[in-house]
Structure formats: C-alpha cells, structure tokens
Amino acid sequence: MNTALEILQERGFIKQCTDLEALDALMGTGPVKFYVGVDPTGKSLHVGHMVPFFAMHHMQEAGHSPIALVGGGTSMIGDPSGKSEMRQMLTIEQIQENAQAIQKQLARVVDFDESRGAGKAVMLNNYDWLGGLNYIEFLRDIGKHFSVNRMLTFESYRQRLERGLSFIEFNYQLLQSFDFLTLFRNEDCRLQMGGDDQWGNIVAGVELIRRTERKECFGLTFPLVTRSDGKKMGKTEKGAVFLDPELFSPYDFFQYWRNVADADVVRFLKMFTFLPIEQIDELGKLKDAEINRAKEILAYEQTKIIHGVEEADKAIEAARAAFSVSGSAAVDKEGLPSIEIEASLLDEGINVLDLFVMTDLCKTKSDARRLVQQGGAVINDQKVDTIGLIIDAARVVDGEMMLRAGKKRYFRVIVRS
RNA sequence: GGGGAGGUUCCCGAGUGGCCAAAGGGGGCAGACUGUAAAUCUGUUGGCGUUGCCUUCGAAGGUUCGAAUCCUUCUCUCCCCA
Missing domain, CATH: 3.10.290.10 (RNA-binding S4 domain)
Incomplete structure (x- = not known):
C-alpha cells in the first residue's frame, strides 16, 4: 500500500517539502488535516489552478482531510509572489460569490460531501479571522516574529523591489503565515500545500507556528507546471482555459488537452487524471503518431472529471468526427460549438x-x-x-x-x- | 513637498511636423510540411461600405495647410531628494 506522499511523488506533484520523512511519518500515524489556498479573484478556476486540487484528491483518497482555504481576506490585499501587477481588490460580496462558484468546481475533484464523514473536505474563508483583525495585537503577536531583513532576501520580494512594492502587499506573507497558524490552532491543520511560488510564504508559516506554538508543521510545494512549448499552463490565445462550461466550452476544453505537446502527455496524465500509474506508463511507451491515443485519453479523462462523462463522450465523438478522414462526415457532432x-x-x-x-x-x-x-x-x-x-x-x-x-x-x- | 524620466497598436519596443494604421521582435491567425505534435518556411495581424473612408499613439484643449511627434493644462507610473 502506497502512502499518500508516495502517490504524490510518483505522480510528479512534489517539488519541495520542509521535511518529507517526518511528514511521511506523521501521515503514517493517522489522518492529517492539510490545506491549500484558493484565490477567489474570479468566478471560475482555470486549469492552471488545478494542480493543488488534484493533489488534494489523492491525499483525500489516502484518508487525509483537505481544507480549501478561500483567501477572502488576503485577496483584498494582493500577493506579490511572482506577480508584476498588484491584484485587483474585490469586495466581500464578490468574493463570497466567487467562492461558492469555485467550491462547486472543486467538488468535481475533491469530496465535500457530508456523507464522507471525517475525511470530507471543508472550505473555510480567511476573511473570518483576518477581517476583524486588530492591528496592534497583530503586530505585537505576529509581526514581531518576522524579520524584514530576511523577508527582503526572498526572491519574490526582491523582484518586486525593483518594480515597486506597496506596504500592504509586503504584509501578505505575515497574513498567510497567520492563516496557517490559525488553522493549526482551530483545526489542528498540520500541513500547507501550494504552488512552488508559495514556498517562501509556506515556510514562513511553518516557522511562525514553531515559534509561537512550539510545534512542527509542514509545507509542501508542487512544481510550477509549464508546457514544454513554453506557454503558460491553461492559457490560450482566447484566454484562460476555464472550468466553467459557459466560459470555455467542454469541446474546446477537450481540444486543449488533446493538443498538448508530446513531451507533456505523460506528465499531464499523471497529474491531471486519476488513471493508475501502470496504465500511464504503458501509454507513455507510445511513439510518434501513436502518441495521439495517449493525448485522446488524457483529454477524455480530464474532460470527464471536470465536465462529466456525458460531455466527455460528446466531445470525443465530435472531435473524432471532425478530424476523421471523411471530414465532417455524419457522425455525432453534438459536442461542437x-x-x-x-x-x-x-x-x-x-x-x-x-x-x-x-x-x-x-x-x-x-x-x-x-x-x-x-x-x-x-x-x-x-x-x-x-x-x-x-x-x-x-x-x-x-x-x-x-x-x-x-x-x-x-x-x-x-x-x- | 522638490527634481528627473516616462505613458505608442494584444505584449515588448522604435518613431521627435507630412513618405505613419505607425519599424523590429514576441504572440495570434492562415498556408506549406505533419501525427489535430514539435521545429521550420511563407503570408497576415485596428475597423469598415477596401484603389477609398473612419477610429487609434495616457486625457482634454491649442498651434499648424498638416501632429504619435510642437505648446498648455490635467492624469497615471517609475526613479532620486526631503
């Protein structure tokens, strides 16, 4: 029986971890609560956001309890990590609305259902504890643990120093660390996962908990998923590949995956489908034109997960019809826009x-x-x-x-x- | 608050009075080649009633026969000083 971390590892989800062995040991002793941050800045996620949630899925399957943390409070501020622009600030109502839409989408990958009992995923909003924060208390209790000198050495802040960085953005790391601390205190959450661009913030949280609570928590990051053609994951000329079928049709969604570069197929099969690793390895052996079969499976599986089996069937039929030798011969064209x-x-x-x-x-x-x-x-x-x-x-x-x-x-x- | 540098088309970036719908690159789209791949090559890339007309060079005015280019005011960004 593979442990959750082994599964993540073999599927290519692990980039960095604060202490892989200790974390593995902890997870071996029983269910662990862990969290991933979600940005409620839009009403739909796009595929570029999904890596952490697929990882979450595997963790949940292995018996651990996911928390999806909506950054309702933090998104009112803006995160400087790797971004060159300040984020647009949203109202609480907009964030609330977005969060609900996003939870629905996440439910395709992670189980929020009550019937699951203890292992079910929950969604929390950090606005609940950040919204009414007392500045003086926060500085006294949390701020004192952070060294500005140290923060300035972080790559993400370094870059921003050249372009300009507002004071509130600079505080993002404290708030995110405070999130982790709060979740640890209230939910006994021991692990934060996130994209590798979050490494600095995650480590800061682990350190904060160590200092204030004298307990060891963990951080784990996922590799930044890139496409081998250098384009950004989940971006097309038409815009982001949204999960919302209103914004991005299931057929186009299918096509997006159907058209990934050869070099990406296996990696994406591992990360973005739930197919057993053995089957993926088999598909990985396909060469040249044959590799198209693997791409089709990738597209089908991914579409099935996000849009359901019916849409996936329609999309694959439509695509086959459209691209078959006989051109748009009378086959099922249902899925085409x-x-x-x-x-x-x-x-x-x-x-x-x-x-x-x-x-x-x-x-x-x-x-x-x-x-x-x-x-x-x-x-x-x-x-x-x-x-x-x-x-x-x-x-x-x-x-x-x-x-x-x-x-x-x-x-x-x-x-x- | 003082001083300086800037805001150009999807992006980067040239352009300092007419030859500018605006170089070059990136990206996009189309064609060839292919495997609905990559790489490469070619064409194209503001809109429309397309040998022409209209809108665009941060915003508004002004000078001029003529302005992305000159002047005025405003606005935003960055840098230095306080």
Whole structure:
C-alpha cells in the first residue's frame, strides 16, 4: 500500500517539502488535516489552478482531510509572489460569490460531501479571522516574529523591489503565515500545500507556528507546471482555459488537452487524471503518431472529471468526427460549438463574411475576410475563397452547415425552420 | 513637498511636423510540411461600405495647410531628494 506522499511523488506533484520523512511519518500515524489556498479573484478556476486540487484528491483518497482555504481576506490585499501587477481588490460580496462558484468546481475533484464523514473536505474563508483583525495585537503577536531583513532576501520580494512594492502587499506573507497558524490552532491543520511560488510564504508559516506554538508543521510545494512549448499552463490565445462550461466550452476544453505537446502527455496524465500509474506508463511507451491515443485519453479523462462523462463522450465523438478522414462526415457532432439561425435568414442569402462573424470563428469582418483570402474558410468541406459569396439554403445539409476556420476550429450552424 | 524620466497598436519596443494604421521582435491567425505534435518556411495581424473612408499613439484643449511627434493644462507610473 502506497502512502499518500508516495502517490504524490510518483505522480510528479512534489517539488519541495520542509521535511518529507517526518511528514511521511506523521501521515503514517493517522489522518492529517492539510490545506491549500484558493484565490477567489474570479468566478471560475482555470486549469492552471488545478494542480493543488488534484493533489488534494489523492491525499483525500489516502484518508487525509483537505481544507480549501478561500483567501477572502488576503485577496483584498494582493500577493506579490511572482506577480508584476498588484491584484485587483474585490469586495466581500464578490468574493463570497466567487467562492461558492469555485467550491462547486472543486467538488468535481475533491469530496465535500457530508456523507464522507471525517475525511470530507471543508472550505473555510480567511476573511473570518483576518477581517476583524486588530492591528496592534497583530503586530505585537505576529509581526514581531518576522524579520524584514530576511523577508527582503526572498526572491519574490526582491523582484518586486525593483518594480515597486506597496506596504500592504509586503504584509501578505505575515497574513498567510497567520492563516496557517490559525488553522493549526482551530483545526489542528498540520500541513500547507501550494504552488512552488508559495514556498517562501509556506515556510514562513511553518516557522511562525514553531515559534509561537512550539510545534512542527509542514509545507509542501508542487512544481510550477509549464508546457514544454513554453506557454503558460491553461492559457490560450482566447484566454484562460476555464472550468466553467459557459466560459470555455467542454469541446474546446477537450481540444486543449488533446493538443498538448508530446513531451507533456505523460506528465499531464499523471497529474491531471486519476488513471493508475501502470496504465500511464504503458501509454507513455507510445511513439510518434501513436502518441495521439495517449493525448485522446488524457483529454477524455480530464474532460470527464471536470465536465462529466456525458460531455466527455460528446466531445470525443465530435472531435473524432471532425478530424476523421471523411471530414465532417455524419457522425455525432453534438459536442461542437454551435449557433442556431432562422431559416428565413437564408432566403435572401447571407454573405460568407457575415456568416463567419456570427459564429465564434471570426471576431470581425476583416478577420473573416483574411480567413477567406488565405483559404482557411470552409463550409461543409468545401473551401470558400470568394469574398462576396452569398450563402443560401442550398448549402444546408440535414438542417445545418458545418463551418471550419483553418484546420482545427469547427462550428455548427443549425438552421431552424 | 522638490527634481528627473516616462505613458505608442494584444505584449515588448522604435518613431521627435507630412513618405505613419505607425519599424523590429514576441504572440495570434492562415498556408506549406505533419501525427489535430514539435521545429521550420511563407503570408497576415485596428475597423469598415477596401484603389477609398473612419477610429487609434495616457486625457482634454491649442498651434499648424498638416501632429504619435510642437505648446498648455490635467492624469497615471517609475526613479532620486526631503
């Protein structure tokens, strides 16, 4: 039987730990409460946020108790770690709202259900103890444990010193450490996990607890997940790969994973799916074109976790249909993004450019014009390269038209009669 | 509070009176090559009614036949001094 840490290790989740052996020993003696911070700065998480929560999942599976800590108080301040801009400050109401939306998304990976009993995940908000903090007391009890000299040696602050760092941002580390201390006191939380950019803050928390409570707690960080093509994880030209299907369709979500670089497949399978490690190793042996099978599995599993089995099935079918040799042959196209238009619109015909702009394929008519000029516009597998072309009902097949921009972007236009 | 340097298109960054919808790079999009990969090469990259017109160079005014470029005021950022 693998311990939780071994599982994390073999799946590539561990970057640094304050004391791996001691932590392993502690976790061997029984369930351990641990926490991960969540930013409530948006109403949806995106895949770049998910690493800690997948780790949380494995920890929970192994019997430990997760706490998702919403940074309601801290996000009203801004964290300087690695960021060049000050964070936008939010109102308590916005944060509350975001936190609820986020919890729903987390529930796809972590179990918040009451029926789970002791091991269930809980969500707390640090606004509860930061909101009414007394400045003098805080300085006296917490502030005295921090050395400015030491803090200035932290890489994250060093960088910011060059660009400018406001005093409240500088305090972030104290607040995060105080969070850990509070969770330790109130919940007996012994471990904080987070991205590697949080290392400094996490260690600061461990030290604070050691000084004030004379107890050893632990910190563990995850590697910053990058894509081997150098792009940021979870970012696309269209913006972040959100988990919210309203913001990022399940089909596009599937495609995002389907299109990861070869070099990333195994790593991502380990971190972002729950497939057994043996199966992943097998998939890792695939070479060249074969590796596409592994990518498809990655995309399917990930979509299944986040959007559910039905959406995953639709997405994989749609993708297969769209990319099969026969082009957009009549297979299941359910999962493709689509719009509906009135049949009457086609009575007089509609300009190709306008048609493409109606879909999400082109943003402006100039954009559409370029697409057509460069030969990237396709309707029902027929290239359209005439700018003024009028599209009418003759193009409709089985009540719809399948538009394509370039090789990969599809869009269904469903004609309502 | 005093002094200095700046704010240019998605980003970085050139441009100091007309040749500027604005160099170059990055990124994006499209094409070729492929495996729905990477790398590479080519084209393209403000909008529209496209041999033209409209909006854009922090904001508002002004000078000028003509301004991203000059002047005034405002505003924001950074640096130095207090």
